[in-house]
Amino acid sequence: MHPLLTDDPGKNMLLLGNEAIVRGALEAGLAVAAAYPGTPSSEIGNNLFQLTKEPEAHLYFEFSTNEKVAMEVAAAASAAGLRSLTCMKHVGMNVASDVLITLAYIGTKGGMVIITADDPSMHSSQNEQDNRYYAKLANLPMLEPSGPQEARDMTKAAFELSEELELPVIIRTTTRTSHVRGPVELGPLPARKQVVGNFERAPGRWVPVPGVARVRHKVLLEQMEKAQKKAESSVFNRIGGSGKTGIVASGVASCYVHDTIMELGCENQVSFLRLGFTYPQPRELLSEFLRSVDKILVVEELESFQEDALKALANELKINVPILGKASGHFSRLYEFDPAMVKNAIADILGYKVQRPKTPDLSRLPKLPMRPPSLCPGCPHRETYNAVKKALDLLGYTPKTIYPTDIGCYTLGLLPPIQMADYLICMGSSVGTSAGFSVATDQKIVSFIGDSTFFHSGISSLVNAVHNEHNFCLVVLDNSTTAMTGHQPNPGIKLRPPGYEKPRVPIEDVVRACGVKVVRKVNPYKKKATIEIFKEVLTNDKLSVVIAEAPCILYYRRVGGKK
Amino acid sequence: MAFQRILFTGVGGQGTLLASRLLGEAVMEEGLPVRVSEVHGMAQRGGVVESTVILGGLEGPIISNGEADILVSFEPLETLRALPKCHEDSWIISNIIPIQTLTVRLGQAEYPDPDRWIDFIKQHFKNTVAFDAESLAKEAGITRAVNIVLLGALAGCGTVPASPERLKRAIKKRIKPEFVEANLKAFELGLAQVSR
Structure with a gap:
């Protein structure tokens, strides 16, 4: 049995903040959850994913293709009266913000909780935006735990609050609240049974055409006045x-x-x-x-x-x-x-004087070699990078090539000895910015995107590139998993977690359906053949997509190499 | 119960997070407050992995320079890197077997001479326990158990509010049954390194 299903009220468990959130949600009777993984929120999705294997959890969870989709899944489940949850890292909220801000207008039925995990100091992120402003921007209630016990308590309370106000409630964590363990006193789990939601049509409520939206904005302000009264007497203040x-x-x-x-x-x-x-x-x-x-x-x-x-x-x-x-x-x-x-x-x-602890003189310590993270030994991405570099060298393009990159393990291609990552903004930006570089320069453009990131936000930019006749080579590094965040599945995966039966959406089919004419698939471990294919597509001055297909070696080992 | 801040440091894959978690569970079982922090994300990719165990009712999960009361380090270069976190009365428990860095392998940097710098640490920190934890792990029959050897040494220092018995119970609870015996031996070998 999954440890978070421990049915022993009053017992203390040493839970991670993220696990405590999941426990709080289970105690509140969570029925539907959806997420796209991202540090520091990932363990919430991972635990929910594991919990779907437990029949007694009566829980639906999916890894959605991106945060916007995940929030939509959770919103609709709530509109159908079920308790729902979505979680994401701070920048994921940018992707989902289009949903968030109008969802605040139409509101919710079943309690809905949105978790945003911020990353001050950027331990594993591209910025350190403060997502508290999303609560203000969307005008939604927000709770911020300071430790695991509060994370559990607040999540449970957030479902109640959401149902009372008919608004989604934001829980905002940071790396240091998501990734801290502490004793959490368990509350009772509800008697769980399969719940089926029921959506009642009410276009005047759920369809925010201008006439409806004007009414709903007023409702939102009224509900937030009630929320303020709740905040006045909240045990959390x-x-x-x-x-x-x-x-x-x-x-x-x-x-x-x-x-x-x-x-x-x-x-x-x-x-x-x-x-x-x-x-x-x-x-x-x-x-x-x-x-x-x-x-x-x-x-x-x-x-x-x-x-x-x-x-x-x-x-x-x-x-x-x-x-x-x-x-x-x-x-x-x-x-x-x-x-x-x-x-x-x-x-x-x-006006106090702080007694600092006495510390020895360490000025003689030598300059210490750094230990930057790097691609794992044997990682297929390294082979792909080397093949692209070799092909460009042979063609004489290397000095003028631009390498737009994307978000995943392969961003480590930034570091020596690879150094093939020149421009990055956000998830999916490799494709859109390649288009921009192809318009603005006459330089060769080879961009890199991972399989999960491609599904997250690469597809619409690829359609754009076909339609507007942009010219670049997009390399899809397809390692059959979302490796960076801990090996979550995505729609394209061949290598599957045990019992994962969902239908596969092959990247090659998607790329062809987007209208790309030059599509090649390589096995990066076959070095010669891979270099030849890159030489061919890079000589050819057309938009091309090369899918470098080889599983993440860590993941391959973990699932026992079963395909 | 006194305030205490313990820093664990090592290289991705060495089991830093497990060691700190085991300590956290043992302290919780003693009925005492504890917080354990972890940094995830880059852990499997050869980077430095730090975690902390915070005791005595303190809530802040990270440790400022000069405020680590105990440093448990799985790798000598990481011990040196973490020294600014310690004060002159800190316990320093360190493995002495280096794990080379990529930059050293590529010839871009030089790995500091372990013997020389372990001596340096001993001169500056009177409570230093430095030994070959890897050989002890091998002796126990499980090379990977460097983390458990060091946890044993930490228990030996007698400053943490969890008894060796409690820690062993945490090991039994958390580690796969087939590896429990070897890990318990690793723990005992670590414990024996520290003579009180």
Whole structure:
């Protein structure tokens, strides 16, 4: 049995934040979930995927082709009255945002929870955008856990809240809340039985033509007023300590504040407002807090989301309390925080002197060799890169070739000795930007995209390239899995997880159906033949797609090489 | 219970995350608060993998420079890289068998001489326990169990609030039955490295 189905209320399990979210959802009676994998959210989807193999979970989960599709699947399930969930990394929300913002208007029926996992410091991401602004942009309630127990509690509560307000509820984590383990006290699992949803037609509700949308926007504002009242009395917003110095914090930053207060023993000097229900802002609670202190330090990673809101509120209420944080230079908008940073800032405003631990002089340490991640030994991508390079060398094109790339393990082609990654924006950008380079330059263009990324957002750009007669060679690195995020299936895979019976959509068929005339398939381990094919398509001045097909070696080993 | 911050560091594939998780589970079974942090994503691709175990009711999952009370390192170069995290009273538990880096193999960088720099560590950190964990893992019959050998050594230091028995129970619970015996032996061999 899957450990997250442990039916032992009151028992503590050491769960990852992401696992705690899944547990909370199971306790809430989750029925339908869909996701596209992305670090740091991936373990949510992975666990849900494993849970679908458990008949007693009565759960439908799919890896959808991208975050937009996943959110649509979950939205419709909710409209049919079922509890649903979707999860994604922060940049996935950009892809799904078209759904999100109008979904807020039409609303939901069955509780629907949207999890966005942000990545301050960009441990495995291309930017560190602050997705709290999506709650504000779409005008939806948001909860932010600071640890695993809260992740479970908030997820469960988010389903209730969503059903009450008929709005999707956003749970925003960061790497340090998604990837932290801690004891989580289990609650009861509901008696689970197969649930079938029932969609009731109500075009005046679900079809936001302008006349409907105007009505629904008003409804959204009314519902968010109710949400604000909920935030005022939420158990997730709480004040501790007593003192004239106020601290407001949320997410993992609130952990550092908590630790500082314990370590400095300054409970009597500070009042600490720990925010967990972070949007809409609990205005009454914040006003009271503003009135109760002499100054406030706002401790939040990335943007000054709460700080700006507090300043606006203080201004509106004419409360003249200094509000410190980013603008005052106590914290940066860059990167994640660490405990010492927060400790120093708090000590600074309290006028404390922090006792730093004594550290030996390490100035004699030599320059240490770095250990950058690299493609695994024997990885098929390496062979493909080498073959392309060889073909370009033989044709004399190498110095002027542009290599647009995409998101996956193969982005590591950036590093020596391969160095064949020149331009990258987001998922699928290899194809669209190849089109742009082909219009703007007379340089040779060879771009790289993985199989899962191709399905995620490569297809419409490929149709565009055919129709607008762009000229480049797109290499699809088809390793039969979504390797970077931990080997999730995608529609094209030949190599299948045990028991995975879903129909296959071969990439070659899709590419041909897009209208590409020059389509070749290579086995990158057959070096000579691969080089010859690249020479052929690169000599030919036409749009071409080469599918380099060979399974990820790690995945191949894991599933025992069974095809 | 005292505040304590423990840093585990190693190279992808060495089992850093499992070791920290086992410690976390053992501490939880003692009924004490614990947080374990993990960084995922690049773990399988030869990069540095760090995890932390945070004790005493602290909640912040990462460790600032000078604040690691214990460093458990699976690889000597990574020990050197993590030294700025430690303070002069930190325990340093380190494997001494190097794993070359790609940059060293390509001749772009030089691997620091392990013997010389282990001496350096011992001079600067009085609580240093450095030994060949790989040979002990082999002796136990499971080469991969470097992580469990080091976990044993950590238990031997007697500073973590989980008894060796509790840790062994966590190993039995978490590790596949066919590997339990060898891993328990690896744990004992590590434990014996530290004379209190």
